[in-house]
Amino acid sequence: MMETWTLLLGGFGTALQPMNLMWAFIGCLLGTAIGVLPGIGPALTVAMLLPVTAKVDPAGALIMLCGVYYGAAYGGSTTSILMNTPGESSSIMTALEGNTMAKYGRAGPALATSAIGSFIAGTIGVVLLTLFAPLVADLALKFGPAEFFSLMVLAFVTVSSVLGASMLRGMVSLALGLAIGLVGMDSIAGIPRYTAGVPELIDGIEFVLVAVGLFAVGEALYSVLYDPKGDATERNKMSSIWMTKDDWKRSWPAWLRGTAIGFPFGSIPAGGAEIPTFLSYSTERKLSKFPKEFSGEGGKGAIEGVAGPEAANNATAAGALVPLLTLGIPTSATAAILIAAFQNYNIQPGPLLFQTSGPLVWGLIASLYVGNVMLLVLNLPLVGMWARLLTIPKPQLYAGILVFASIGVYGMRQSAFDLVLMYVIGVIGVIMRRFDFPVAPVIVGMILGPMAEKQLRNALAIAQGDWLIFFKQPIACTFMVITIAVMFVPIILRKRGVRLAEDD
Amino acid sequence: MKLMLRQAMLALGTTVLLAGSALAVDNVKFMIGANPGGGYDQTGRGLGKAMVEAGAAKSAQFENKGGAGGTIGLAQFANATKGDGNAMIVTGAVMVGAIVQNKPPVTLAQITPIARLFYEYNVFVVPANSPLKSMKDVVEMLKKDPGSVKWGGGSRGSVDHISVAQIAKDAGVDPTKINYVPFQGGGEASAAILGGHVTIGTSGWNEMVQFIKSGKMRALAVTSGAKLPGETVPTLKEQGINVEIGNWRGVYGAAGISADQRKSLTDAVIAGTKQKSWNDALAANDWFPAVLTGDEFSKFVDAEHKRIEESMRAVGLVK
Amino acid sequence: MQKNWQVGIAAFILMLSAVFGVGATQLPADTGYAGIGSAFMPAVVALFLLLVGALLMWQACTGGFRNFTDGVVDLVADHRGALWVTAGILVSAALMTKLGFVVAATTLFVCVARGFGSKTWLRDAITGAVLVLPVFWLFTLVLDVNLPHLFNDWF
Secondary structure (H helix, E strand, C coil): CHHHHHHHHHHHHHHCCHHHHHHHHHHHHHHHHHHHCCCCCHHHHHHHHHHHHHCCCHHHHHHHHHHHHHHHHHHHHHHHHHHCCCCCHHHHHHHHHHHHHHHCCCHHHHHHHHHHHHHHHHHHHHHHHHHHHHHHHHHHCCCCHHHHHHHHHHHHHHHHHHCCCCHHHHHHHHHHHHHHHHCEEECCCCEEECCCCCHHHCCCCCHHHHHHHHHHHHHHHHHHHHCCCHHHCHHHCCCCCCCCHHHHHHHHHHHHHHHHHHHHHHCCCCCCCHHHHHHHHHHHHHHCCCHHHCHHHCCCCCCHHHHHHHHHHHHHHHHHHHHHHHHCCCCCHHHHHHHHHHHHCCCCCCCCHHHHCHHHHHHHHHHHHHHHHHHHHHHHHHHHHHHHHCCCCHHHHHHHHHHHHHHHHHHHHCCHHHHHHHHHHHHHHHHHHHCCCCCHHHHHHHHHHHHHHHHHHHHHHHCCCCCCHHHHCHHHHHHHHHHHHHHHHHHHHHHCCCCCHHHC | CHHHHHHHHHHHCCCCECCCCCCCEEEEEEEECCCCCCHHHHHHHHHHHHHHHCCCEEEEEEEECCCHHHHHHHHHHHHHCCCCCCEEEEEEHHHHHHHHHHCCCCCHHHCEEEEEEEEEEEEEEEECCCCCCCHHHHHHHHHHCHHHCEEEECCCCCHHHHHHHHHHHHCCCCHHHCEEEECCHHHHHHHHHHCCCCCEEEEEHHHHHHHHHCCCEEEEEECCCCCCCCCCCCECHHHCCCCCCEEEEEEEECCCCCHHHHHHHHHHHHHHHCCHHHHHHHHHHCCEEEEEEHHHHHHHHHHHHHHHHHHHHHCCCCC | CHHHHHHHHHHHHHHHHHHHHHHHHHCCCCCHHHCCCCCHHHHHHHHHHHHHHHHHHHHHHCCCCCCCCCCCCCCCCCHHHHHHHHHHHHHHHHHHHHHCHHHHHHHHHHHHHHHCCCCCHHHHHHHHHHHHHHHHHHHHHHCCCCCCCCCCCCC
């Protein structure tokens, strides 16, 4: 333990050098900017900045790249809250409550709780990384396809929390998402499905395209069709910019729960931020004392529904560094490219990293602490400015939203066809809104469907067709039991006369 | 103003711009049929940088167009660069595999072969606590019950998958009967091997070497023809399995370029491969240089196409 | 009107179910050791679509969809604004490679603002360009993403 402290202090010595501070700042700034724009994600940014690693010393370059990685996780929430345009799959849940809050004049508290929650989750995550990395890594390796599929089943069951006013129409949206997810190369058998021979469809339909189309374009079209002048409603009236005492009281536990969910799942190979943010959102919705405030209930947006998923998202980012640094295993596209950056210096992340490049790694870990503080300082003053953006008159506001949406979609593949597709998906989004179909389950189905299928088929191949595998392995079985409990305990309780908060 | 910004960018290092004399080609433009960060990207960017350093090109530009195993980038390249003596595309065994599998309208036959650059070899590994000590043990287990050997590796149709199919065939086991478990990306595969979720795994030597050196995995065999330089891991052939397979990469030029253009582009590439930065990249990634140019390279690619097609037919991926 | 639309939506879901169902039968039946193959998930999704589509059709024919969120039912559409927004997106997509990214995105901005009733098109054009240029520079100059331009790297 003492040794860890000495090494970490040495790391701070590296991280606090003025040059390295500057690299951290550039990285955080760039990461935030990238996170704000939909379409261009941190993976692409880190990859494009890779050539930098040829000219800067290893510590500085890696500190900057990690700043981009962390900064993007902070910035992603901003567009979700302000424009209802989730640029990364991890910020969909944030859009649900955050944008509703913004519409009712509470963009400030939504942005603040996500910035502070990100800071707290990020910092706790780095502390856990510092103290327990090897231990967590060993645990994470216990997750194979069977365990992962059980976890997906749990995520699917909790999806009911985003279904909206009608269970049936929510299920229709989910089915639609699952169907979209089927298009493209079947990653197990290696054959294309439902591509109609179009090569662009072999890799599937891009998530950002569907999310931006359904959320941003759909909303803009809906608004221009049915409510073009509706400025005077309650929606754009700005109440407080800062979080009230009550907001703090409701955010704290959500931040901590989000961190507790995000960090371990971030460290699981093949994890990603989607499942932890879904699970965190469902948890908050189930535990909240104010279920009526959630957007799905027609409420004005519940702050814990922003605080939890945002904390989970950033804790996942920290968790993903555990297998990256201790095992050399990337759990996300960005992490994979970070490994390439290490390799540019002939540094191989993995079991030998702490021995071979100790000072560098500790400098990097220390810079994560510094980066978190920097991002908080950078983001909190921006909250006021971002929130004021919503006082822009409706024509220019929606024009701006659509410009950013199309920049993101076009920048992704430089294809004008994608813009037309975005519009078509937007029209579908309008029809869905008009007939009160929730759009979030489409995205959930589209992301979870292919993941679940892949893990299911690999798990069954390993078990040679034995479906009971999910109950034979302890971790998988635990998740299955939790799933069953989540499904049936409320029913049993209701039968016995006990009513849970969300049932009334 | 623009120059100033360019200089600032140079300080940040995002552009490779160096003046050189006796330029073989002007502004070399690389098409990379994969997203930034992967092996194709590193190959293209590494070679472009080396060509500029060698003074064989004034500057190097890169365009990434990922998707469908590189065939989307290939289609765009073939259509947009006809007759352009400065354009190149990075190709390799993966792209040939994707062409065999997806049968796209544009293939390598339409564009001009320049050079093969290097090979990458795979290694077969088991978790450190596995009872399997050599490939012979694995083959015995495979012969007894093909389904009990769970092979972890990259996607179906990849070099990983084909090598497993060839081992089965060599052992007299029906290649369609292997229990191959595909993972996305080397990271997921190494985690599954480390966690003991699969019996044996295969992936690039470079991705696995750290686990082997740290004792977390045991290497059973490499897929190269001879032992890798400085390593003691035996080859498949040394263990009586007649399989040798590698993942090669190379570059092609645009369609319809003249013999002169082809020659000067080839010379520029060769000059690049003599640079220190290129050799450093080779060493860092465990890429084994295997430069082949001209008609020999064309013949090689044709043979590869046939070999990969046969292997894919054997495992039922191609009808 | 409402009823026709609702029946149409339900029919669309049922049609989708048929497309995925028929598609599933065309996929190779090879299942390997898993016991389920490429066609398994498509078949599940097709059945799921069939189930929800049938329920939706039943609701549509027996008094319409149930449980609407308040205020969704009675809305009157203003199509002129939507036409401007549509035109903005499609025109910018068509002009992207010809006029460059900055002009196309600025056009989009002006059209959408016009759709929402803005009459100050010149001010909108300037606002749009000011918004687009920094992003354009970030992409092309810092990140090396190739976006179409009108005459040089700067524009």
